[in-house]
Amino acid sequence: MPPRIFFFLFTVLAISLTILLSIRLDPQVFKNLVWPFLLFYLGLAYLRYFFFFSGILIDIATKYFSQGVIDKTLAELPKVSIIVPCYNEENSIYKVIQNLADIKYPNYEIVVVDDGSTDNTYINATSAAQSSLKVAVSVFRKTNGGKASALNYGFRHSTGNFILCVDADSKLSSDTLISAIQHFKNPRVGSVAGFVNIGNIQNILVAFQQLEYMIGLNYLRRAYSFLGIVPIVPGPIGMFRRAALQDVGAFTEDKNIFAEDAELSLRLVAAGWLTKSEENMVAYTEAPTKLDALLRQRYRWNRGTFQALYKTFESLVHSSRPAARFLGWHLLSEIFFIPLVNICLLLIFVIRLAMYGEGRLFTVWMGSILILELITAALVIIKHKHKIFWLVVMFVSRLSYDTFLFMWRFYSLFDEFLNIGMNWDKLERSHNEINKEVVI
Amino acid sequence: MNAELLSMDKVLSLVFALIAMSSFIITTFLYIRHTIRNGKKPQEEAVSPYKGRFFVRILPEDGQ
Numbered sequence: 001m002p003p004r005i006f007f008f009l010f011t012v013l014a015i016s017l018t019i020l021l022s023i024r025l026d027p028q029v030f031k032n033l034v035w036p037f038l039l040f041y042l043g044l045a046y047l048r049y050f051f052f053f054s055g056i057l058i059d060i061a062t063k064y065f066s067q068g069v070i071d072k073t074l075a076e077l078p079k080v081s082i083i084v085p086c087y088n089e090e091n092s093i094y095k096v097i098q099n100l101a102d103i104k105y106p107n108y109e110i111v112v113v114d115d116g117s118t119d120n121t122y123i124n125a126t127s128a129a130q131s132s133l134k135v136a137v138s139v140f141r142k143t144n145g146g147k148a149s150a151l152n153y154g155f156r157h158s159t160g161n162f163i164l165c166v167d168a169d170s171k172l173s174s175d176t177l178i179s180a181i182q183h184f185k186n187p188r189v190g191s192v193a194g195f196v197n198i199g200n201i202q203n204i205l206v207a208f209q210q211l212e213y214m215i216g217l218n219y220l221r222r223a224y225s226f227l228g229i230v231p232i233v234p235g236p237i238g239m240f241r242r243a244a245l246q247d248v249g250a251f252t253e254d255k256n257i258f259a260e261d262a263e264l265s266l267r268l269v270a271a272g273w274l275t276k277s278e279e280n281m282v283a284y285t286e287a288p289t290k291l292d293a294l295l296r297q298r299y300r301w302n303r304g305t306f307q308a309l310y311k312t313f314e315s316l317v318h319s320s321r322p323a324a325r326f327l328g329w330h331l332l333s334e335i336f337f338i339p340l341v342n343i344c345l346l347l348i349f350v351i352r353l354a355m356y357g358e359g360r361l362f363t364v365w366m367g368s369i370l371i372l373e374l375i376t377a378a379l380v381i382i383k384h385k386h387k388i389f390w391l392v393v394m395f396v397s398r399l400s401y402d403t404f405l406f407m408w409r410f411y412s413l414f415d416e417f418l419n420i421g422m423n424w425d426k427l428e429r430s431h432n433e434i435n436k437e438v439v440i
Numbered sequence: 441m442n443a444e445l446l447s448m449d450k451v452l453s454l455v456f457a458l459i460a461m462s463s464f465i466i467t468t469f470l471y472i473r474h475t476i477r478n479g480k481k482p483q484e485e486a487v488s489p490y491k492g493r494f495f496v497r498i499l500p501e502d503g504q
Contacts, residue, residue: 291470295470295474296474299474346460346464349456349457349460350457350460350461350464353453353457359449359450359452359453359454359456359457360449360453362453362456362457362460363449363452363453363456366456367452399459400459400463403459403460403463404463404466404467407463407464407467408467408470408471411467411468411471415475420475420478421478422478
């Protein structure tokens with residue numbers, strides 16, 4: 001049986017059984033059956049957070065003691081090539097190139113790949129390249145083939161031993177290259193993931209996303225970094241060793257993979273390369289400001305991540321690296337089992353409350369998870385001296401945005417199991433100046 | 441005290457139930473809308489003539 005069909009049938013069966021048992025079970029039997037499971041599941045949740053906390057703390061401690069001060073006096077810093085794939089970015093490409101030309105690093109080049117734009121991207125990029133006095137900028141133009149093909153094209157036409165891939169709307173901090181290159185002193189490190197922050201906090205929806213980036217996407221990545229298994233080196237800012245990219249065949253151009261960054265990162269991990277993260281390597285990106293755009297983005301992310309795991313799962317769980325094997329199973333639970341169990345618990349709660357007036361079960365579960373997430377948020381807020389206001393945002397977000405998004409993830413996966421067609425849906429940019437001075 | 445705790449328990453349950461149900465209804469509605477819109481939209485073709493290959497052809501404009 002194809003795995004997708006298995007996942008689909010498993011999901012349908014689990015939900016049907018949950019509904020049936022929630023309706024039919026006697027309160028006493030229900031209590032004896034569900035409470036032990038719930039406590040076991042809560043135990044697993046605490047274990048998961050323990051993994052994250054320990055990883056984050058060990059990563060911080062290791063960094064502090066081993067390389068707390070960034071070594072900026074390296075005699076011969078290796079050459080870095082920054083690759084900027086772009087498609088119809090005529091409004092932003094000039095500023096992006098200018099921003100990249102201001103990075104503090106003695107030895108780098110910028111390679112812009114216009115992926116068959118139908119607007120003036122190429123002309124604007126060329127104009128920016130000609131006005132760049134400090135750093136060499138090459139602009140290439142090719143027929144449209146998707147982001148992965150543009151990245152591969154840039155990779156082929158670059159000369160640095162280290163490759164920094166950025167999005168055409170990313171704005172980078174000036175310490176990016178200096179901070180990232182430190183990790184490559186270890187020859188086993190194949191890539192370094194940067195931190196992505198949002199530069200356009202305009203409304204509560206974007207504030208929720210910023211919180212998600214701060215904690216879910218950026219900070220928890222540090223826990224993975226400790227084991228060298230960062231599962232997604234993000235598109236807006238990720239640095240690679242040329243040898244590692246050559247080893248695994250660079251970005252996949254498979255049109256059925258909608259998260260080429262995740263797929264590449266997982267292939268690197270499976271091949272034995274370490275994937276790390278670096279908090280001083282920061283990109284400011286533009287987040288969707290409207291619900292519709294956010295949903296389309298997340299639909300693509302959810303399905304893309306599953307596609308990446310689906311493709312690399314075998315090589316991960318049969319890898320010679322124990323950490324890679326752990327990552328394969330861990331991601332399967334994060335992407336599939338945890339959302340499924342959460343949906344089932346939600347169904348149990350709503351049905352039992354409506355039919356038998358039993359609500360304590362869910363209150364305990366939701367309350368416990370809420371406390372764990374507030375502790376995580378508090379740690380991040382204290383560490384980065386953010387405003388306490390973000391703790392309030394966290395509370396509201398957990399009770400609305402998060403619940404909503406995990407259901408959306410579930411629906412996206414459902415479509416993925418049924419192999420329903422999907423499109424790229426390029427995010428429409430406002431082209432407003434990304435403000436990296438937003439106080440968070 | 442017990443009565444207070446009990447009522448707090450009920451209130452929290454109802455709040456959580458409201459959140460769960462409203463999230464479920466809104467997400468389901470949006471999912472159905474998304475599915476209908478997605479169905480109407482023509483699927484993008486694989487535009488790359490280099491599909492499945494790592495190296496790509498260099499066009500005449502290359503390097504300008």
